[in-house]
Amino acid sequence: MNAARPGAPTAVAPGAPTVGLGGRPSVAGDRDLPGHADRIGCTTVNESLYAEALAPFLAETRRLRPQHAEVIDAHTHLGLDEDGRSLSLGQLLSQLDDAGARRACVFPLHDPERRPAYSVPNDRVLAWAEESEGRLAPFCRLDPAEGPVAECERCLAAGAKGIKLHPRAQDFVFDGPEMDEVFKLAEDSGVPVLIHAGRGLPPLADGLVDLALRRPGAVLILAHGAICDQGILTTRLADHPGVLYDISCFFPLDVIELFARVPAERVVFASDPPYGLPATTLYMALRVARQARLDEAATRGLLGGTMASLLDGHGLPPGGAPRRGPSIELSGRLARVYGYASLVGPALFTGVVEQARAMLEMAIAACRDPDPGNVGEALEVVGGALRAASGLLESEDSIRPAIDLVYRAIVRAATELPDGN
Numbered sequence: 001m002n003a004a005r006p007g008a009p010t011a012v013a014p015g016a017p018t019v020g021l022g023g024r025p026s027v028a029g030d031r032d033l034p035g036h037a038d039r040i041g042c043t044t045v046n047e048s049l050y051a052e053a054l055a056p057f058l059a060e061t062r063r064l065r066p067q068h069a070e071v072i073d074a075h076t077h078l079g080l081d082e083d084g085r086s087l088s089l090g091q092l093l094s095q096l097d098d099a100g101a102r103r104a105c106v107f108p109l110h111d112p113e114r115r116p117a118y119s120v121p122n123d124r125v126l127a128w129a130e131e132s133e134g135r136l137a138p139f140c141r142l143d144p145a146e147g148p149v150a151e152c153e154r155c156l157a158a159g160a161k162g163i164k165l166h167p168r169a170q171d172f173v174f175d176g177p178e179m180d181e182v183f184k185l186a187e188d189s190g191v192p193v194l195i196h197a198g199r200g201l202p203p204l205a206d207g208l209v210d211l212a213l214r215r216p217g218a219v220l221i222l223a224h225g226a227i228c229d230q231g232i233l234t235t236r237l238a239d240h241p242g243v244l245y246d247i248s249c250f251f252p253l254d255v256i257e258l259f260a261r262v263p264a265e266r267v268v269f270a271s272d273p274p275y276g277l278p279a280t281t282l283y284m285a286l287r288v289a290r291q292a293r294l295d296e297a298a299t300r301g302l303l304g305g306t307m308a309s310l311l312d313g314h315g316l317p318p319g320g321a322p323r324r325g326p327s328i329e330l331s332g333r334l335a336r337v338y339g340y341a342s343l344v345g346p347a348l349f350t351g352v353v354e355q356a357r358a359m360l361e362m363a364i365a366a367c368r369d370p371d372p373g374n375v376g377e378a379l380e381v382v383g384g385a386l387r388a389a390s391g392l393l394e395s396e397d398s399i400r401p402a403i404d405l406v407y408r409a410i411v412r413a414a415t416e417l418p419d420g421n
């Protein structure tokens with residue numbers, strides 16, 4: 001598990017800025033592998049600090065996970081991104097192993113060698129998927145400005161199992177004729193289309209909805225909980241027969257709320273490596289599922305059952321009513337911790353380390369409570385994680401494990417059931 005290699009280049013910011021930590025040397029980025037003998041002592045201390053704070057989260061993951069549930073990560077990348085981040089086949093498979101995920105959907109990053117038409121990165125992903133012996137389902141990434149239909153047909157013939165679109169990176173909306181043709185192709189060939197629907201987008205929801213409703217045979221996977229316009233998308237697509245929402249999000253409230261807006265059968269596990277980490281996002285999936293009181297069958301569907309059915313050609317399972325009501329009940333004590341701790345990650349992503357530290361100290365202070373009510377154990381675990389994160393932030397090499405702990409802490413704080421169970 002992660003405890004064994006806390007410094008590994010696997011920071012945890014699912015749905016976080018695609019200009020991630022790797023683009024900012026001041027926040028350590030990918031330089032956190034122990035490289036110099038004079039840093040090894042410090043790294044060892046940090047490793048045990050991280051491992052100790054992580055242990056209760058790992059134990060809880062084991063407890064909550066249904067036995068033999070298949071885990072499929074619906075959103076992973078391979079190759080190189082313009083922002084400096086990269087992921088190799090071996091690294092991705094090992095991250096999936098850490099989460100007990102056998103399979104994943106995979107597509108290129110914002111690759112510097114993407115022109116023309118994304119053909120070079122698409123071919124690389126197809127080859128890596130082939131090498132993975134069935135573990136990776138390759139999706140082809142398309143640029144609407146560079147012959148997307150021809151590239152898509154080429155990749156489908158070469159074994160692609162889906163299509164990936166990134167309207168921010170490729171700078172497009174869904175009103176043009178190219179997108180209609182791509183959706184038609186998806187409809188005709190029965191492959192899903194995964195669309196970045198996270199931060200940083202212009203208002204594109206209505207154009208996307210109109211197109212989706214014109215081509216209802218194309219199954220869509222809206223990435224990052226569709227946070228770019230979760231209200232519009234979940235409302236206007238409520239009667240669409242095939243829209244899935246992936247949970248690669250940095251803020252657990254976005255995922256919690258999804259269960260109030262769409263059927264549990266339409267929400268799928270995804271972690272977005274190299275920006276997120278499957279094992280960490282798995283913890284969120286299990287916590288959110290428990291908070292939404294999903295039964296075991298629905299939890300299995302969320303973790304991988306729904307994606308397995310889609311990828312294996314059996315279509316989507318029928319969706320029921322959304323499982324949650326319109327409000328989120330939280331312990332007031334943990335809500336205070338959540339409020340401060342949720343500001344730490346964004347401050348680190350933008351390089352404002354002092355602000356991150358200040359918010360982290362406030363979150364730690366909110367965990368010190370001689371009258372914890374029925375959330376004493378949660379405050380203890382969350383406080384331990386946040387204190388360890390604070391220690392890790394002392395060293396530039398350990399910022400990514402620090403973010404991992406902060407992320408797990410906000411997940412725990414936001415998903416504790418009000419009766420303390």
Ligand SMILES: [Zn+2]
Binds near residue numbers: 077272
């Ligand atoms: Zn992504």
